[in-house]
Amino acid sequence: MSSIAASPSGVAIPARAPTNKWLVTLSVTFGTLMGAIDSSIVNVAMPQLRSAVGATVQEITWATTGFVIATVMVMPLTAFFGRLFGQKRVYLACLALFVVGSFLCGLAWNLPSLVLFRAVQGFGAGALQPTEQAILRQTFPPKEQAMAMALFSMAVMVGPAIGPTLGGYIVDNFHWSWIFFINVPVGVLGFFMSARFVEEPEDIRAANRLEAQKQRKHMDWAGIVLLCVGLASLQYFLEEGQSHDWFESTEMLLCALVAGFSMVAFVLRELTAEAPVVNLRLFKDPVFTSGTLLSALMFSILMASMFLLPMFMQELLGFTATQSGLTLMPRTLVMLVMMPIIGRLYSRFPPQLFIGVGLALTGLGVYHMSHFTLDTGKSGIMVAIMLQGMGFAMMLVPLSTVALSRVPRHRLPDATGLSSLLRQIGGSIGLAVFATLLSRYTTQAKAALAVHMSADRPEVLTRLAQLRAGFMGRGMDAGSAQELALRTLSGITARQGAVLAFEKLFMLAALLFVVVMPLVLFLKAPKHTSGPQETPHIDVEI
Structure with a gap:
């Protein structure tokens, strides 16, 4: 059955026969998933990259910094490019740029070439997330919008979760360049599938043509x-x-x-x-504003907690990168199972209920992490991260759905570009704040413990004597055993100080989940309809 789409000018435009929505979803998810994986996969290969390109520890961080800077610069410009050149063309061009950048990263011969090629990757990756989100919202009917956002959220969250595990496996078993080369066949497949199955709706084409004429006449340089x-x-x-x-x-x-x-x-x-390059007037809609800001705030806390736990496992519990990644895998599996379920149930309950319960579960999981010690095993860690996985799934799907629920179809690329940008910046702020606090809390905790390590305390003398006796029992002379005992006791104190710092940060993250819970009350989703897909309206000047 054919359908009629209305353009912004009021002219009826016959719509094309719709392509299978699942083929469209699979096609555009390849790019988003690869871009999300590449935001974290490089971190575990830093030692190998540093050796390969002859860089210092400080210099090699530019491989990540260059990628992230390029990504955030493109995200808000996605709609602008889509109006000028077409939404589908922009997606395909950026996917091709990402694949080319990935291939060149694998061939990098020094630090400048690696940073340059990572920036090329980032310029390509920047448009993939917002374009996929807009395409899925335009492809799925209104009653299935939550399922569309569930699929999108799976790609956005699963990518960073499996990135370190995949990167650790590749580095341990293959050459480091394969963390980049692996993107090439997947990207090529995604490119040809997107070219074949993704179609730009006629009403979106008409709206973009009108806007493009205005933009070319009043280019916002x-x-x-x-x-x-x-x-x-x-x-x-x-x-x-x-x-x-x-x-x-x-x-x-x-x-x-x-x-x-x-x-x-x-x-x-x-x-x-006259023709702004980014439509900031979308923030006049309180639903979009509250949903987007809450999503950015949640993402900042989530990224911080995802950053802290692998560090705790590797630096204090002695896990390898691969072991820590495998230990975190249950969280990803829970999210993969839960997100489609939440997408199905979304229309039956208020979104505030899902988000509130998600906040509570995630906060409970992080609170459980605040009780980790040096004796904590994998089972204790898995309980906490599975609670987080359930909470993440219940939060992200409704937040993504509600935030865009009243945005007109032809404005979805503008809205998704802004929401992706704020999520990225929120995650960067969360990482920066918690990394800084970790350093300061560790220093404070070590100094506090050092006060109690004076040589006149009986328990300190007893512990030193035990360590000294143990080393002498292994054949060491008295002087060497005493020196090693002092160094060992100092190391034990430093590790305990680091544990206290992590516990304090995990507790802070748990409290933040509770503090932001009242913001959920500001989210008001429109009532669901079962009729034909329509273009929602908000009072926004375009």
Whole structure:
């Protein structure tokens, strides 16, 4: 049966026969999943990369920083490029750019070439997430929007979760270059499937043609420049701030000032431009604003907790990268099972219920992590992360669905670009804040414990004597045994201090989940309808 789509100008346009929605979903998910995996897969291969390109520990971080900066610069411009060149063309071009960048990363011969090719990867990856989200929202009917967002959320969250595990396995068993080469066949498959099965709806084409004419006539070059400078400065500040001691560094202070000035000027420019490159007026809709901000806030806490636990396992419990990745796998499996279920049940219950329960479960899981010790085993860790997996699934699907529930179809790329950008920045802020707090809390905890390690305390003398006797029993002389006992006791104290720091951070993360819970009350989703797909309306000037 044919259908009629209405263009923004009111002209009825016959719609094409719809392609199977599951083939469309599979086609566009390849790109998003690869981009999400590549945001974390490189981290476990840093030692091998550093050796291969002859870089220092500080220099090799640019391989990640360059990728992230390029990604955030493209995300909000996705809709702009889609209007000028077509949504499908932009997706295919960015997927091709990502695949080419991946192949070149595997061939990198020095640090500048690696950073450059990672930036190429990032420019390609930046448009994949928001474009897939918009395509799925335009492909699935209104009553199945939650299922569409469940599939999208699976790709966004599963990628960073399996990235370290996959990267650890590849590095342990193959050459480091295969963490990049593996993207090539998958990307090529995704490219040809997207070219074959993904179609741009006629009403979206018509809306984009009208907007493109206006954009070409009033090209917002000032907005593009301010956006790129502001986001690049902000992301560099968040990525490199800790290593430069934040505002103690003139370089970081300058970056913060440039980012602040550029972003304020960008907002003012976009609100007055004839044809703004980014449609900030979407934030006039309270549902989109509250859903997007809450999602960014949740993502910042989630990314921080996902960053802390692998560090705890590897640095204090002695897990390898592969072991820690496998221990975290149950969280990913729970999310894979739960997200489609939440997508099915979404229309039967208020979204606030799902998000509230998700917050509670995730907070409970993180609270359980605040009781980890050096004796904690894999079973104890799995209980906490499975609770988190259930909570993540119950939060992310409703948040993604509600935030876009009142955005017109032809404005979905604008909205998804903004929501993807805020999620990325929120995650970067969470990582920066918690990494800084971890360093400070560890120093404070070690200093507090050191006060109790004075040589006149009987328990300290007893412990030293036990260690000294043990070393002498292994054949060491008295002087060497005493020196090694002192170093061992110092190491034990340092490890306990680190445990206390992690416990404090996990408790803080759990409290943050409780603190943000009242924000759920501001989310108001429109009532579900079972009629034909329609273009929702919000009072937004376009």
